[in-house]
Amino acid sequence: MSTEIRPAASPDEPQAPCPPTCASVLVADDDEASRYMLERALGSLGQRIVLVETGEEALELAAQQDFAAIVLDIGLPGASGFEVARALKRQERSQHTPLLFVTGQQYTEALVTQAYATGASDLLTKPFNPDVLNTKLRVFVDLYLQRQHLEAQRRELLARTRALEESRHSLSESRESLGRTSAEHARLHALFSQAPLAIAILRGPRLMIELANPLACRIWGRPLEELLGRSFLEAPPSPDAAVAIPILQRVFDTGIAYVGKELPLRLVRYEEGAPEDTYFSLVYEPMRDGEGRVEGIIAVASEVTDGVRARRRAESVQAELEAIFESIPDAAYVGDLSGIKRANRKALDMLGYSDMEDLNVHISELASRVRVRQADTGELVPPEHTGFVRALAGESEARDYLVYNAALARDVRVRSAANPVRIGGKVAAAVVVNTDITERHAVEESLRRSEEELRTLADSIPQAVWTTSADGALTYANSAMVHYTGLRLEELLGTGFLRMISPDTREQATGLMARYLGEGEPYECEMCWLRLDGAMRWHLVRVVPLKSSSGMVMRWLGTATDVHDLRQSQSETQRRADFEQQLIGIVSHDLRNPLSAILLGVTALARREGLDDRSRKSLLRIQSSAERAVRMIRDLLDFTQARLGGGIPLKRQRADLHLVTRSVLEEVEATNPGREVVTRYSGDGQGEWDADRIAQVIQNLVTNALKYSPPDTQVRVEAVGEDGGVTLSVHNLGEPIPSERGGSLFEPLQRATADVDQAGRSVGLGLYIVDQIVRAHGGSVSMRSSASEGTSFIVKLPRATDSSSR
Structure with a gap:
């Protein structure tokens, strides 16, 4: 099936018939969206565009008519674009027709080498820049039209020459013919001089410069009078142009035309005088006499410097886009129903493939390979319900899926975001970005199970256990805490738990919590809590921060132990110990005075004369006992001082x-x-x-x-x-x-x-x-x-x- 598109002012308006000088461009692509993009891109050429879906149709049309250029999709159904290209080169009518490949495959050196090996002029990857495509095809169209025009002029000149020779026998007829010929020659000379191409006629095997229009003189960098009568072999436009000499000689010897595309030449313009890098597309067409012998060469040069620079800029942008595409940390791919046309390395690795060819298959086959399933239920998702196909229908979707990794032989959990790619208001492709969340999901599941286990454990212990957010708002309380306070969990969440703190200590407790929240450090303190029955009881509260790997506080975990009875017991024990030590101090201090009196009395009695031995021994025993009692009292006072006085x-x-x-x-x-x-x-x-x-x-x-x-x-x-x-x-x-x-x-x-x-x-x-x-x-x-x-x-x-x- 073929579709003919004639040139028009706007792609959306009815097409006018193409004039006789109009060139034809053949486009072969089986994808409707791709054909639409090519139609939009080529609409500004103003030429006849013929669209076909298969390589067979392209071969048939190329054998019947001439085309300025042929655009081939590599992935055509049946015969591939490479096979069609080789067949076109074997056909006499299309063997010199420029070929331009387009493909949705990833741009690789191997692909480019194969394309040029089949005779391609260039290769573009989808999605391509319309300006680049137009620039390339405009060169081919201009060359085609120029060659047609030159051939028409050559035939007309030959016809005129024959007519002059036939009328040589009649003077009157000759004069009349000469006048007509002169007028026609003037007209042709005007056309020749004003042609938008550089044209030169090289005569004979020495390639003598017989004629050169102004654009050709600019390429030579010399005025016409310095060129006429000189040989191209002696006066090439530049040292770089010397490479053209053997090519020109081969054209002259064989009679086979030569077409060269985007050839670099460093020229010196005779007007400016400064060397500059330029690019030309060349046609060397053999010029034949009436008997068909080659008598010279018509050289036509079209400067394509701007087009080359535009293409290189576009290729640079394309390379940057490719680099950006590859640098995306997630798996990204673009395609349509016929398959994935571009995918980064992350996408290939995620699906377990090494080559884009494995993905460039119809979406139904690809979906069966990767076995897209619902992430939560594991249910198989039909191809038409996948996010990719929904995006081709113009819908955006973000959902979790399970996809099969062929290399790892296991499922991968992905978070998939699919969006349509619109060109000119039509959906031309779909783009999908998949994030591998397998490990994250496993960690989240492990954390969820651990949290459930911890909550079960927390509910089984008699201590109060709770968690708060980083800012101190309660997020969880175990059953012991709920039963102790008599408040529902909903009432405790947030800052409601402050109601359980005794009003007398609430301000102090909140100030303490605020200080430690700001420091992000664990703390321990005692708080007085209000029990369900209205009793105030003291609790030992321990709170620790739960931090991320970077040290940021994520949550707080707190426990509270009822220490009211222990605190009272310790207080009573301390009170008794203090009383005992104070009693010892008081008693030892009060005993020191009477003992001092006893020692003084015993010392005075022992000094008296006339005491018998029995009395003296009694006094000595009293004195010794009193001294021991004094030492004991001194030790008791030191003991009391050490315990109560801090040393x-x-x-x-x-x-x-x-x-x-x-x-x-x-x-x-x-x-x-x-x-x-x-x-x-x-x-x-x-x-x-x-x-x-x-x-x-x-x-x-x-x-x-x-x-x-x-x-x-x-x-x-x-x-x-x-x-x-x-x-x-x-x-x-x-x-x-x-x-x-x-x-x-x-x-x-x-x-x-x-x-x-x-x-x-x-x-x-x-x-x-x-x-x-x-x-x-x-x-x-x-x-x-x-x-x-x-x-x-x-x-x-x-x-x-x-x-x-x-």
Whole structure:
């Protein structure tokens, strides 16, 4: 089936008959939308356009009439465009007709090579730029019309020449004929000079320049008088034009015309004098005499520089569009019912194909290959209901599908957006962009299942659990929280949960939440919540942010544990402990005054003369008991100060540990006659200490060493000055301290053994006081005890703490 389109002013108006000089262009394309685009693009040529659907029709028409150019779709049904092209080149009438291929396939080097191998003049890919197509075909049409015109002129000149020769015998007839010939020659010369093409006549085997019109002179860059009578072999238009010499000689020798397209020539215009790059399409037509012998060449040149530049600009734009198309991060493809005409690499990979030919099949076959199915139900989607076909019908669609990847042999979940491509108000193609959301969907499904599991778990625990948005609005609350407050979930969502916070603490709680929301950090606090029965109960609230990989807070997760009973129990326990410690402090403080009076009285009575031994012993026992009670009271006061006052206070001053130790040992030896205390001093004993408290440490340690060691053994005391501090060690050979008591030895109300001091002479605060005094000085105390080496208490004291040194 063929359709003839005659030139018209507008594609939408009735076509007028084509004049005799009109050229014909044959278009073979089986796709209706593509034919429509070609018809619109070629409408401005003003020539006769013949449209056919098959290659067979094209071959038949090309054998019957001449065409200025033939446009072939590569993907014709039956015989392909390449096969039709080869057949056209074998036909005598169409063997020199320029061929232009159009295709919806992807532009590749292999495709271009195959096109040119079949004799194509050029190749355009769909969708093409109409201006580029018009430029290319206009050159072919102009060359065709010029050749026709020149051939008509040549025939007319030959006819005139014969007529002149036949009338040579009659003078009157000759004069009359000569007049007519001169007039005709003048007319032909005017046409020759005004022709829009560069025309030159080269005569004889030497290709002598017999005639050249003004445009030809411009190409030579010389005036006509410098060209006439010269050989083309000696005066080519430019050094580049020398390549034409063997071609011209071959035309002259063989009589076969030559057609060259878009040949580059660097010319020097004789008007301007500056070299410039230009492009020409050339026709070298053999000129024959009356007997058919070649006597010269008619050279016709048409400058196509503007067309070449326009085509290159269009090709550059096309290349940019191709690059943009390939750089789209999603799968994109364009086509019609006959198949996919263009697809980027992402689209091929998504469907598991490596070549565009696999996709350039009818859409019904392609749909069966990729097995388009509904994303949610898995139901097969008929081809006519796919987004691609709907777009060809003029509808836009965005939907999720499952498509089959042939390379991976598995389904791919895609988010598909399909839209129609309209040209001149008609839908010419459909464009589809598919985004692979397989992994995203799997992650979303996994998150959804995880969230359901977490919510099930959250509903099964007694603690209150909730989530909020990034700005702190409640989005979820577990059943424990709902039951606790008696509010419906809808009432808690958003900021409704603030109603469950006690009015007395609500402002403080909201301020705290706002601060931590701004910082994006986890926090923990106690809040008083209003229970369903109206009771106010304290809860320990922990809130942590759930952040994205970039560190942005997405949600908040909170838990609340009822700590009201625990808080009350701790408060009661603390109150009792504080009361006990205060009681100890008060009692020990109030006992100190009567004990001081007893000691003063006993001391006065012991100084009297005339006391018998029995009375003196009684007084000494009273004095010893009172002194022990004073020491116990002092330990109790220190204990109370350490617990309630935050540590034992110190009065630091410059002191010598060696002198302090000697002074303490003198007092101890006086109260413990018969016991041997061995001492050793070395190094510098100077430091910033509270001398009275250090003396208390030494006295407690030495007294314990004497108390817990056999009377016939020595107690060894060493004070050693070292770099940065001093070390005091007190050693005895008493029973070793059990290892299980070592960890609690320096705790209050603890003693080394359970069978010592049954008389209650100690409350077990001595070593605790020692540890607190040493810690207050920035030092440490430790103990070593074994059956073979005895027991040693080692005190390490810095010469000065940071605060004292400043």
